Amino acid sequence: QWGAKHGEIISFNFYGNRVVVLNSERTADDLLERRSRIYSDRPRLSTRFMTGWDFLFSFEHYGNEWRLIRRLFQQSFREQKVPDYQPVQLKSARHLVMNMIDAPAESVWNLLGLCTSSAILTTVYGYNVNGLGDPFFHITDKTLSTAMPLLIPEKSMIVDTLPFVKYLPTFLPGTSIVREASEARQWAKQFTDIPFNFTLDNIQSDQAFTCVLADTIRHSTESGQSFPANRIKKFVSTAFVGGADTSSSVLQSLVLAMVFDPTVQERAQADLEAVVGMARLPAFEDRKSLPYIDAIIREAMRAMSRDPHRYPDPEAFRPERFLTKEGTLNGDDVRWSFGWGRRICPGRYSAFNAIWAAAATMLFAYRFEKAKDENGVPIDITPEWTCALVSAPDSLVSLSQPAEGGSCPHSSKVRQSHIGATV
């Protein structure tokens, strides 16, 4: 709204800090891409240190330390390397639809989080998560949920403006931020140490143990670079954080979009049936023949751009905007939703694959719809997005296996036994 009223670049004063907002892809491109030499730093975020999240490389100042760790990301998450992680991503997606079979609707959001977290935990640390009750998943989940709401400039500025708050006893009113940060710090300590030590133990007992962390340690020893452990810890902890809530937030938005627009869901399922058939689950080899699924993902990721010149009728969910007349994907790969210039997200190739695996498998197995009240009437929901480092929708939806005679092409019996037989 401010953008529409005041223009593409606006600035305002917030607790004595000047905040500049780039409201269009064009201005972000001009400043962050073309002038990346001067616009590649990050602001200082006090809550990063209070929560023990100094490990988070994404907030690193632009300089040598940033350059060294960025190189590690480049090594492990470059476009040519990420196909190595596809089997793990597909396995997590298949566990997701299995877990959904008996799950109450309330747990769907958690299961999406479990799916993306377990894919990245296996990729990075070689750890296989065993369900929602898994101890490593518990630690990572708590680490994210306690810190994410505090890692935003608004929260940091409160502490910067009133620094004495940090030193007040935590039973006093107004000090909740200090209490919350202290809880987050305890989880962050466990998160950075426990999975890291798990991988170290495994490398020692098994020469063939492989994952991003194990490969990085071996590579660093063989090349004689010998990275300090705390730098490698920053790298892997950030890789986990980068890949967990971000991707599940996209999947949650995608599920909501399916609930609000059943025609999109039906078209996706018709495509899946035509390409994949009934004898197996979707696999990465099918992706080229399923452009509409990628178009849905791109549309679910269109966050920043409500620019009506670029995306006419911007509030409508229309995957077709990413398709050519012939039905193939057009050149707009929403790359800008991963940032710009030197700080552009290094995990973007891996992220797209993880999201594709989960989205295609979920849409193949389930139809998503609004929860119904006791009279069978759909309950109206108004989606709300959380305010945190990663913003995610927090509304609930219900989950049904496509019913016999329903609008979905398959009967529930066939679909359910099909999943059970294949996974």
Ligand code: HEM
């Ligand atoms: C849907 C998934 C994802 C989204 C939407 C996303 C988005 C972003 C955005 C917007 C940035 C800031 C870029 C900038 O400052 O211009 C970023 C940075 C970053 N992302 Fe992602 N990301 C995703 C997945 C991942 C994954 C899977 C990883 C790790 C493997 C990752 C690792 C990082 C890192 C390390 C940075 C900081 C880069 C730097 O400061 O140099 N992200 N991401």
